[in-house]
Amino acid sequence: MLRSLSCAMLLALAPVALSAQEPAEHAPATPAAGPVDFITPHITDGSHLEIPWPNSHLAKEIELPRFAPVHIGSMEVDLSPTKHVVFMLASAILVAVVLISAASTSRKQHETEGRTKGFAGAMEALALYLRNEVVLPNVGHHGEAFVPFALTLFFFILVCNLFGMIPYGATATGNIAVTATLAIITAIVVEVAGIRANGLGYLSTIFYWNKDLPIVMRVVMFFVMSPVEMVGKISKPFALTIRLFANMTAGHIVLLALIGLIFAFQSWALAGVPVLMATAISMLELFVSFLQAFIFTLLACVFIGQIREAHH
Numbered sequence: 001m002l003r004s005l006s007c008a009m010l011l012a013l014a015p016v017a018l019s020a021q022e023p024a025e026h027a028p029a030t031p032a033a034g035p036v037d038f039i040t041p042h043i044t045d046g047s048h049l050e051i052p053w054p055n056s057h058l059a060k061e062i063e064l065p066r067f068a069p070v071h072i073g074s075m076e077v078d079l080s081p082t083k084h085v086v087f088m089l090a091s092a093i094l095v096a097v098v099l100i101s102a103a104s105t106s107r108k109q110h111e112t113e114g115r116t117k118g119f120a121g122a123m124e125a126l127a128l129y130l131r132n133e134v135v136l137p138n139v140g141h142h143g144e145a146f147v148p149f150a151l152t153l154f155f156f157i158l159v160c161n162l163f164g165m166i167p168y169g170a171t172a173t174g175n176i177a178v179t180a181t182l183a184i185i186t187a188i189v190v191e192v193a194g195i196r197a198n199g200l201g202y203l204s205t206i207f208y209w210n211k212d213l214p215i216v217m218r219v220v221m222f223f224v225m226s227p228v229e230m231v232g233k234i235s236k237p238f239a240l241t242i243r244l245f246a247n248m249t250a251g252h253i254v255l256l257a258l259i260g261l262i263f264a265f266q267s268w269a270l271a272g273v274p275v276l277m278a279t280a281i282s283m284l285e286l287f288v289s290f291l292q293a294f295i296f297t298l299l300a301c302v303f304i305g306q307i308r309e310a311h312h
Contacts, residue, residue, distance in 0.1 A: 084172040091159040138301040154297040161289035179245040183237035194307035251285040
């Protein structure tokens, strides 16, 4: 509800702010052009942050520093921070502080009282649920080594998702470059896990060679199924990328479109309906934020378990 009202207020005050900043002598003689696109800037990355500022119509833009590009051979790489980078760093710091402090508190409470309670107890329960119900059943034997990776994935993605639910925030997981990077890291972990578990048997996950078939059919199936195996390897990180990106982007587009109905109808009498609908979408987005973090973690564990058992 807070975010819906904030969006409505910011959009309502935007024309006032623009007209106040424009000098009278440069005022256009003709009416302004069509409606401004306020959806795309909100869901895309940028080189500035918006912060609450009472003397600047509720929000003020802060430009992020710009660095000189780094040259790697003939390629030029811009390492300047962006809005999504800032919120990713904030997510990583928040996850580290919260989980480390919760773990420390939990250890002390176990030593003094024999049990964990309060916020530390809730975090311990969530971590144990992910470990016992998601990681170990899907990864298989000796799955304890993958628990830290799975927990990091879940909490990092969850906090990135939730940052987009607060006013002036941004959803870094609504950036396909971010979700693709997470998917590539997961794919590397999956393949390394397969190599360590199967040794030379790992090659069977790339080159199809069924020893139960006659030699002629074995060769034919090798050329038919090996490309299919490679497509399967590529499709897994691609599915992880698109699923997370699309779900986190779609919610923001629907929310901002609903708020935009106020200005499409140009009637404050109808403002309550879009705000109520936007509030309902916000509640759904809150659920989706948890769900998508859970699904990404679950699928990562399933992929790891599949490749580790490939030799069977």
